[in-house]
Amino acid sequence: MLDPAAFLDDLDTLRGIGRRGTGVVRRAFDPDDIRARRRLADRFAAAGLDPVIDPAGNVWGCGGPILIGSHTDTQPEGGWLDGSLGVIAGLAVARARPGAVSVVSFQDEEGRFGATTGSEIWSGALSLDAADALTDLDGTTFGAARCALPSTGSAPDPARFRTYLEPHIEQGPVLDAAGEAVGIVTAIVGLRQVTVTMEGRQNHAGTTPMHLRADALRGFGMAQDAIATALEDVVTPDSVWTIGHVALHPNAPSIVPGRVRFTVQWRDASAARLERMETAIRRALEDAARASVLRIDISDTTALPPAPMDSTLQDVLARAAEREAPGRWRRMPSGALHDATNVARVLPVAMLFAPSIGGISHAFDEDTDRDDLVTMLRVLDRAVGELT
Ligand SMILES: [Zn+2]
Missing domain, CATH: 3.40.630.10 (Zn peptidases)
Structure with missing residues (x-):
């Protein structure tokens, strides 16, 4: 009993x-x-x-x-x-x-x-x-x-x-x-993760005109928006994605940021959807880098299957x-x-x-x-x- x-x-x-x-x-x-x-x-x-x-x-x-x-x-x-x-x-x-x-x-x-x-x-x-x-x-x-x-x-x-x-x-x-x-x-759910580095030009925050900047953090903001937009047609309400770690260099008030490094992680119960999410995320990152005139490096994917x-x-x-x-x-x-x-x-x-x-x-x-x-x-x- x-x-x-x-x-x-x-x-x-x-x-x-x-x-x-x-x-x-x-x-x-x-x-x-x-x-x-x-x-x-x-x-x-x-x-x-x-x-x-x-x-x-x-x-x-x-x-x-x-x-x-x-x-x-x-x-x-x-x-x-x-x-x-x-x-x-x-x-x-x-x-x-x-x-x-x-x-x-x-x-x-x-x-x-x-x-x-x-x-x-x-x-x-x-x-x-x-x-x-x-x-x-x-x-x-x-x-x-x-x-x-x-x-x-x-x-x-x-x-x-x-x-x-x-x-x-x-x-x-x-x-x-x-x-x-x-x-x-x-x-x-399965999990995939990449580490992304976007690199621009570190410079003086007072003397560098806005139109001549290659601001890494601005590129990061564009990447974040681009990922959200790109995933709209791919995900279900159970899919999740997270930019959980961001490191800005040199991270100082009077310097145009030269480099940003961040992780993108996504999880879903379907292996096929994880793959479609990866394609969308990688494309969004490349597009954002191009639009913000930054060099980009995307690491190999760490993957755990569902x-x-x-x-x-x-x-x-x-x-x-x-x-x-x-x-x-x-x-x-x-x-x-x-x-x-x-x-x-x-x-x-x-x-x-x-x-x-x-x-x-x-x-x-x-x-x-x-x-x-x-x-x-x-x-x-x-x-x-x-x-x-
Ligand atoms: Zn437990």
Whole structure:
């Protein structure tokens, strides 16, 4: 029998490890992360699961063929739910359905060293040797950090599982704004990024006539407008693009700017649309450079492909959502990366979202209504029932 009170109690207990006000700080392999992982292994054992801490720091509760989980490490200022919700929900369903479920907390999802490092290693996309060389901002390597959490066994073979389900908070405003309780993820969006340098002529801001300037910042403004216009006919309401980093040289009040360097990043669930967006963005940048008489350099593209969720699993979750929250759920893409992106290489995967109040995440005041947490747990349990 599902025990929602025990589920909420486990979430609150985990929140107490590394607690900062309403939020938590548990960076991968810091003392509180290690305390949380060891405690989790004990909770798995108490639930009748076989606990394993693997060499990458992933914590497993091995039981049945349906793997449920996420991560319990956090950002430098983390919310209490984020990945913890998925791990503790998995534990609650494992208790309710003996023999059906295994549970995992992947390591370093939040990227102290890499990004989704633990699930990347488990899915075979990254070797442990290569991971060991990754460093955090202080120069500590993954290899050195993981010595603080000795492994108790090797990671289970992906072949022992049939599916992976990852419950998570939405980390965006869509469900909360619509008053809905559950999101069923259609795909984790792909991401592409380029770094652009536009170069003009650095000069005196008092003596250089306006018509003789090659002002890099003016070119940047034109590029920004050109990208927005060019994308109008290419995107859907779910597509996003961001100029998130801009460095102006020399960035002084009395100097006509000579150089600007900026990133353009775009995300979408469709690989074909990502490609069309890239064509439009590159053309807009070239046009803006020509119109503002600037030299332009556009870097090679950094690309992460979209990860579609398994359609059969989506339908199972949709049926469960309609029973537990009739009319209060939707299908939606995930704009954020998750461990499911990596696990999709080795297993059919699906994700479900709980609403984030005000759309806030990666912040101490991230929160979700407790009724919505329990609704998500019931949807997950019903779906596992259908899959068993
Ligand atoms: Zn997360």
